[in-house]
Amino acid sequence: MFTVYNIEDFPSDRVVKGQFMMERFEDLQRPPNLKWPHKHNFYEILWLTSGKSTNVIDYHQTIVQPYTLFFISPGQLHLMSRADKVKGYSITFTEEFLLLTANNKERLLALSFLDNSYTAPYLKLNATTRGELEGVLQMLEAEVLLAEKSAVIIGHLLFTLLNKIQRIIDGKKTTTDHSNIIRFKKFRHLIEENYKTEKTLAFYAGHLAFTPHRLNEICKEVSGNTAGEIIRERLLLEAKRLLIHSDLTVGEIANELGYEDISYFSRQFREKESVTPSQYRKSMYQKYQNL
Incomplete structure (x- = not known):
């Protein structure tokens, strides 16, 4: 019914094959004849640094502005209707890749924003929270750019980034057990x-x-x-x-x-x-x- 894309469908050398990709949004190569709307079998975090995009996730429309994180989960029906002069990052990864680092699946389930059915699909960063995440993002990008990149290092840096995002989200709302x-x-x-x-x-x-x-x-x-x-x-x-x-x-x-x-x-x-x-x-x- 709906086309489901894998990470391998997006050509890049900034990958851990089939499990992780970190690409500049403006350089992202998409599959030929990309179909909209579509689903992913992976998680995606969009980090915009300039421009704006209009995203529709299961009929909920969001305009994503600079220094906003936007989350897409596996199985969600996704449509990007506009992308105006967008620059930033697309970080994609599978659950299996995360489990290489966090071998206890309940540690992944505690990352509430990864399956975003009941919270906002985006997080607006201020100067403080942006600074907290940018250091990890830069280390992650530096490792991905290496010819002999380490999946273990990338996995740990990704897990650190996700937990920092979770901490920011937890600080914005009444704590839930x-x-x-x-x-x-x-x-x-x-x-x-x-x-x-x-x-x-x-x-x-x-x-x-x-x-x-x-x-x-x-x-x-x-x-x-x-x-x-x-x-x-x-x-x-x-x-x-x-x-x-x-x-x-x-x-x-x-x-x-x-x-x-x-x-x-x-x-x-x-x-x-x-x-x-x-x-x-x-x-x-x-x-x-x-x-």
Whole structure:
């Protein structure tokens, strides 16, 4: 349905093959006939130093200004509709590459901004925070430019950069228990694997060894929404993607998402969006096809 790109699809010599790339945005080589919108199977951090770009992640539009970090996670539907005189960096990496450095996956899950479904997809830097990150960025770039670059050094510098970003983010908001962030992200990953076939809170709570009440408490603390709302939001997101970017009928979309009753699917969609799926498709199609 949507093209999924790998790091190898973006030619560069500033890479750890298939796992990491750090390229100047203005020098970034894109795949031939790059398709928009598309998905990545890797994380990407955009660091703009000048110009601005308009990015759309799953129908949320953000104008990214200089000295702003913009985060894109695997599986998110991404569209860059404008890029005006943009300079900066594109840092891309896989989860597998990070695990070479942080062999405890829960240390990665604690980096809340890497799966950015419930927080802003960007971070505006001030002079202090910019200075804190620029030193690591410069060391990372210097290592990447070496002919005999070290994946181990790059991995440790990247992990340092990510943890510094997390510390800046944590300083901007009321502290959330990091153990609950980890639990919440495990819940989100479980939804991603099962949302088409499993829609009940009991299924997810059981697999995570929580009571439904406890799972709701965790979700409310981290995201402000109940677990049931998060499950329904994931289904709604996929419905929107298919309505805008596929030729499937509403009935076929309902079937694709595991609904046996098309009228029930349509009612749920209308309750959330205040329009029917067909009306949504008609109103949004032209907007997103012309971006």
